[in-house]
Amino acid sequence: MTEPHSPITQERLTALRRLFHRHAEAGMAEFWTTARIAEELEALGLSPVVGETVSLPEARMGMPDDDVLRAAEAQAAEEGAPQAWLARMNGVTGLVADIRPDLPVHTVLRFDIDALNVQESHAPEHRPAREGFASLHEGLCHACGHDGHIAIGLGLARELATVRDRLRHNVRLLFQPGEEGCRGARAMTAAGWLAGARHFIAAHIGMHADNDHALVCGARGFLATTKFDVEFTGRAAHAGAEPQKGANSLLAAASAALNMHALPRHGDGDSRVTVGTLNAGSGRNVIADHALMTCETRGATTAINDYMFEHCRSIIEHTAAMYEQHCRLRLMGGSDSADSDDTLIRVVREAARSVPWFHDELILDTASGYGSDDACVPMAAVQKMGGDAVYLMLGSRLAAGHHAPDFDFNEDVLLPSVQLLKNIVLALDEA
Ligand SMILES: [Zn+2]
Numbered sequence: 001m002t003e004p005h006s007p008i009t010q011e012r013l014t015a016l017r018r019l020f021h022r023h024a025e026a027g028m029a030e031f032w033t034t035a036r037i038a039e040e041l042e043a044l045g046l047s048p049v050v051g052e053t054v055s056l057p058e059a060r061m062g063m064p065d066d067d068v069l070r071a072a073e074a075q076a077a078e079e080g081a082p083q084a085w086l087a088r089m090n091g092v093t094g095l096v097a098d099i100r101p102d103l104p105v106h107t108v109l110r111f112d113i114d115a116l117n118v119q120e121s122h123a124p125e126h127r128p129a130r131e132g133f134a135s136l137h138e139g140l141c142h143a144c145g146h147d148g149h150i151a152i153g154l155g156l157a158r159e160l161a162t163v164r165d166r167l168r169h170n171v172r173l174l175f176q177p178g179e180e181g182c183r184g185a186r187a188m189t190a191a192g193w194l195a196g197a198r199h200f201i202a203a204h205i206g207m208h209a210d211n212d213h214a215l216v217c218g219a220r221g222f223l224a225t226t227k228f229d230v231e232f233t234g235r236a237a238h239a240g241a242e243p244q245k246g247a248n249s250l251l252a253a254a255s256a257a258l259n260m261h262a263l264p265r266h267g268d269g270d271s272r273v274t275v276g277t278l279n280a281g282s283g284r285n286v287i288a289d290h291a292l293m294t295c296e297t298r299g300a301t302t303a304i305n306d307y308m309f310e311h312c313r314s315i316i317e318h319t320a321a322m323y324e325q326h327c328r329l330r331l332m333g334g335s336d337s338a339d340s341d342d343t344l345i346r347v348v349r350e351a352a353r354s355v356p357w358f359h360d361e362l363i364l365d366t367a368s369g370y371g372s373d374d375a376c377v378p379m380a381a382v383q384k385m386g387g388d389a390v391y392l393m394l395g396s397r398l399a400a401g402h403h404a405p406d407f408d409f410n411e412d413v414l415l416p417s418v419q420l421l422k423n424i425v426l427a428l429d430e431a
């Protein structure tokens with residue numbers, strides 16, 4: 001363990017990134033990851049908050065089944081996650097760390113910590129495979145760079161701990177579970193961690209800043225989204241002898257899927273609807289008594305997304321009635337739409353001036369077209385309270401696109417990212 005107040009180095013950030021890369025964990029089941037982050041922060045003299053108060057239970061979405069969570073927790077313990085932290089987490093992942101808990105909260109930063117259900121490439125061209133830090137877990141991989149985000153968050157915590165006595169306000173770091181599928185942010189926001197915040201900052205490696213030395217100061221145009229599962233339960237019957245006695249779940253689901261995709265679109269902006277999977281039935285000669293669809297809607301604004309989702313809900317309920325189905329709709333994730341504020345875009349641009357990694361000609365004030373990220377939930381919450389928010393894209397060349405099995409980024413972006421965020425936080429603290 002290094003001294004708490006020695007400055008963060010590129011070597012340390014790379015080592016941290018690779019450590020978390022190896023221990024890739026699924027969204028809302030990041031037990032090893034959370035415990036290890038807590039241990040690092042504690043070594044800096046901070047008192048991370050873990051457990052039930054990190055997120056509001058009724059606002060958690062897309063939770064894995066209990067047996068999956070228990071298995072993930074047991075695996076984390078087997079892999080050496082600090083026991084004391086696992087016990088304090090009490091089955092809940094994610095954590096919150098205040099740099100100056102004695103002062104009112106001012107700036108909040110979000111770092112997402114989950115991996116993806118992606119099988120990592122074993123190809124020798126893939127650096128994590130070649131250099132021995134590929135995911136230990138079959139079918140799970142940090143293919144979106146959140147391992148880098150964790151390293152940046154821990155690096156920033158170390159830098160801020162070094163200057164904590166001169167801070168005039170509290171700086172709060174959220175290490176958020178379940179960003180993929182937009183599952184974790186709403187529950188952390190609902191738990192009150194943004195209350196009183198004046199500024200909110202999130203950052204992502206790569207995305208549309210997929211060149212070394214590039215920077216998007218404040219992304220815009222994130223889509224609001226709702227992720228939901230629909231389960232139809234009907235009645236099985238002999239398909240030849242007495243099909244009239246069945247209630248066909250497969251037809252109900254198919255009919256709902258077609259009608260959802262046929263919804264009239266909203267005149268105020270972009271909208272999307274996707275039924276991504278549909279599984280139904282048990283055999284060729286049996287009227288299907290069960291169907292499960294996984295779906296999502298998106299919208300350029302929260303209102304447009306709500307329009308799409310509410311109309312899907314109506315179609316699902318009416319289709320269920322038409323086909324005599326019992327139907328259950330479960331919310332699995334969701335995010336608002338949000339845009340970065342000009343006020344903070346200016347602060348980011350100014351803060352980047354003293355970080356040589358970011359080249360002036362490759363710095364954009366804004367760019368758009370990123371899909372969805374549930375950092376928009378705390379962004380919108382802070383904006384609603386009169387504060388401002390920004391979402392940075394940290395430039396790095398990529399080995400492959402985000403979510404691909406051979407995704408990798410240039411680790412040289414880690415230290416400049418810490419320096420940039422530190423400059424931003426200190427500028428806001430002094431303003
Ligand atoms: Zn992602």
Ligand SMILES: [Zn+2]
Binds near residue numbers: 144145179204
């Ligand atoms: Zn991501």
